[in-house]
Amino acid sequence: MTSLDGKVFSWICLLFLILEITHTEDDKCMHSDSCERCLSTHLECAWCTGKEYTVGYRCLSRSQLLANNCTETDIYENQPVLDVLQDKPLKDYETTDQAIQVRPQRAYLKLVKGNTQRIKLSYRTASNNPLDLYVLMDLTWTMRDDKDTLEELGAQLSQTLKNLTGNYRLGFGSFADKPTFPMILPQYKENPCAAERAQCEPTYGFRHQLSLTDNIPAFTGAVANSKITGNLDNLEGGLDALMQVIVCTKEIGWKEQARKVVILVTDGFMHLAGDGLLAGIIERNDKQCHLNEAGEYTGSLDYDYPSLEEIYRELLRRKINVIFAVTQNVVSSYRELSALMKEISYVDILSADSSNILELIKKSYESLIKRTQFADNSPDYIDMVYYTDCGGQFPTLQKRNYCNNVNLGKEIDFYVDVTLKKYPEDKVYTHKIRVEETSLSEYMDLDVELQRPCPCQETPEPENEFGRFQCQDQGYMYCGMCICDSGWTGTFCTCPIDSTNVTSNEALLQKCRQPLADRTTSELVCSNHGDCDCGSCQCDIGYTGPYCECRECLDCDEKLADCFCGQCVCKYGWSENGCNCDVDTDACVGPTGEICSKRGTCECEECQCEEPYLGKFCEIDPEKDNKLCLFYEPCVTCLIEQKQGMGACENLTQICSSLDRQETYSYSFVHELDPEQDQCLVRMVNKHGMQCDSFFVYKVVDHSNFLTIQAVDCEPVDYVALVGYISAFTLLIGLLIIFLILWCIRAKDAREYAKFDEEQRNNVRQENPLYRDPVGRYVVPKALSVKYDENPFAS
Structure with a gap:
């Protein structure tokens, strides 16, 4: 050009x-x-x-x-409208008033078809919010020591809960299984522990033993008074008991505004819906409360076990969270179960004697309150989409209705896009939609009004001259639209029916609508870029095509692209809108051999990552893994083992080479890594049998791999050397102290002697004037004077 x-x-x-x-x-x-x-x-x-x-x-x-x-x-x-009707500020729980964790609390929306209204929803976890914790415990034979542990930890449990919230209540119940064959043996009905040569309580399904209370001694007493029972198999009736805890609101004593949590403690699996058929119980669980005055579940032999779906729906509806505290041997099954209702459940490993139950309660409760999720009951013709950055966890808004790892006291903003997709068939134009937090009784109510389709209250006037003139005298004007006479159709009744082979204006307009791939047609007449003239589109300037669907090409380089229906269709080897990008994806292929880690697309030799992935090759998942960290980990592990004298890896060259096996990774060991770089963790057991964490960073330049490793030498403590160092240090300190003492003594003596000497020099002798020395003293002169007056012996 x-x-x-x-x-x-x-x-x-x-x-x-x-x-x-x-x-x-x-x-x-x-x-x-x-x-x-x-x-x-x-x-x-x-x-x-x-x-x-x-x-x-x-x-x-x-x-x-x-x-x-x-x-x-x-x-x-x-006329779309968004009006906030109630917007009380967020506040923590107070004894005189309830907490407010969601704002606004109520808003009015008038929706226009196809238009999106966005409303901001803010959430903050309230401190000191009420907690209702119900302990639902498996009291079959294998859990006897766990019961004793829970009884002993009663006072400590109180302190643990006080550290979480100052406003809590505890409840207690126990379960076993349906008291019938094949869940128990008939001959052991009165004493199911007879096989263990012990005496215990007859088998029962569920027993509610203490309603929610802040009286901790009452809780400890309820645990102490509960009795061990037994059953035949390793499947328990936990879902039966859990359903009763959920639906018996009055008996359990659930408080509406509290965070409601059930901790289910067991070491066995659970019977599911349909297992009751084994005992001849065919009646489906009715999800109703069947507790008598003594707290016994009376429907155990009448109703089948509930299904997971029924449990999940009731937990959601009543805003109850469940924590599965289970032993190591069954934890994988409960994690699969929890994954089906992850927004309201949590699983953790219980020690064999339940000694870690306090730590487990604290950990699981903190995990629950650090997660928030919102849901709504909008009808299918109203679309509601949620966006959030989870309080700064993401650089941009993400399309999601939940956040994890939310800091306590941190305000999280959700932006809810509300769109009316179509008018309801039942012609009901007012609705109430509730947007609610899935685990709390916190919500925002939306009073929604749908703008009605165009109303027309005019009286038809087929003979009105002016109205007929506007419709070419082949129809009349009604509500701004031409109602055509027989034999005519079109927007202004200008099209004879015979020539178009259609019988209505709508059918005529249908011929001007572009067919779509799903065998439907567009709603737009002539793509909104022209007029429909008797079934044919007359396009506006700058548009072309049978349905005016194409723009004229303006920026197509003939050497790189061809123009097709307003689009630059790139020739072989070129891409992007201007066809100025090479389609070669070699620069987007990371060390794993995948294009953009299969998490994005390669555009102009750069990876365009899907949300929420980051990195040059889209290898970083902010919530989970880093593919390149996992890719380099075997190589880095071998290099560290080799450096620390643990022996050389047999396949070091193979695992530390690029996929084509033509280039070995470059690496270097350093004492410190740049803290601003994203670091990868390598956790390994060193030659001393100690678990040791090291870190490394990677860099990929023109398919060359550079590793910078900070290998940490986790050496065991040398007690002989330690004792020697301590002894030598102690001796050195002792000698130093003795030297200092001697130096201080000598310095003090020197000061005292100098003071004495100074006093002696300055002393003035005092003599009595009457005293005469009896000793005469004569001094022979050194030389005799010749003067007589000086020397009487002079001649």
Whole structure:
């Protein structure tokens, strides 16, 4: 393309851009030929029903209809409304008032067909929220030591719950199984523990022993007074008992505003719906309460076990969470069960004697309150889609109605898009929709009104001259639409029925609607880019095709693409809108050999990742795994083992090479890794038998793999050296202390002596003036003077 051609092309693009900008909503509206189609074309479209309106296009924007002298009373338009009716601020639980964890609490929506209204919903877990915890315990023979442990831990359980919330209540119940063959042996009916040469309680289905209370001694006493029983198989009637705990609201004492939790403690599997047939029990579980005054389940021999689906629906409906505290041998089965109702259940491993039950309650409760999920009861013709970033966990809004690992006290915003897809067949235009948190009695009520289809209250006037004139005197005007005489059809009754072989205006317009792949036709007449003239589309400037469905191509490079129905169809080897991208995906193939880790598409030699995946090859899942960490892990493990003298891996070259086995990974060991880089964890057992965690980072440049490894040497404690070091250190400290003491003593003595010496020098002798020394002292002069007056012996 020459420079001049490029300038011409740029001017053409600019011209079409200006035309596109000036292509207002009025232009989109004007091709609609009926009120209902007009309003569904665009939110800004309005329909004029006035008889005196003379402009050809009745579907325009409100402002243009008024400018064309359509009176306001004759204009019917879309009127979406969003009004928040109740929006109390979020607050924590107080003894005098309930917590508020969802806002707003109520809103009014007026929905227009095809238009989406977005409402913001905020959620925050309230601190000190009431907790109702019901302990449902398997008291068959194998759980006898667990009962004793729970009884001993009663006081500690109180402290554990106080650390979670200061407002809690406890309840207790126990279960075994249906007291009939083949769940028990008839000869052991009165003493099912006879086979163990012990005495125990006759088998019962479920026994409610203590309603929810804040009296901890009462809970401990209820556990102590409960009796061990037994059954024949390793399948228990836990679902029977759980259903009664759920539905017996009054007997259990569930509080509406509390977070309701059942912890089911067992070491066995559960009977499911249909197992009652083995005992001749064919009546389906009726999901009703059957507890007598003593708390005994009276329907154990009358009703079959409930199904998981029935349990799940009742848990959801009554906002009750369930924690399965089960032993290691059955935990996998309960995790599969919990996966079917993951938003309201949790599974953890119970130790053999239940000694970790307090830790388990704390862990599971914190897991439950760190998860939030919302659901609604909207009808199928109203679509509700949720978006959230989970309080900053994601860089952008994600299409999801739940969040995990929510920090306590963190406010989470959900954006709910509400769309009316179609009008209800029952013509009911007011609805109440509740958006509620799945595990709490917290919700937002939406009062929804659907905008009705175009009403028409005019009286038909088939002989009105002006109305017939507007319909070419081959019909009459009614509510802004032509009602054609026999033999004529079309928007303005200009099409004779004989030539078009159709009998109605709707059938004529159907010929101007584009057929779709699913054997239906588009709702748009001439794709909204032209007028339907007797079954044929007369397209607007810039559009072409039998249904005006194609735009003229403006930016197709003839060397790289062909124009087909307004689209640049790239020639072999090129892609993207401008066909300027090489289709080669080699740059998107990661070390695993997958294109974008099968989590995205390769566009212009770069991976465009699906939500929520990240990374150069879409290898990072923010919530789960990193595919490249898992891919490099065997290689890094071998390199660390080799470095630490654990022996060389036999297949090191194989597992540390690229897929084509032509290049070995480059690697280096460092003391510290860059904290800003995404680090991968390698957990291994070293030569000392210790579990040791090391970290590494990877980099892929032109299919070359670079590994930077921070190998941690987890050495066992050398007690001999440790004792030696401590002894030497102690001796050194002792010598240092002795030296300091001696130095202090010498320094003190030196100061005292200097003080004494100074006093001696400054001492002045005091003598008595009357005292005369009796000792005479003479000094022989060194030289005799010759002077007489000085020397009497001088000559």
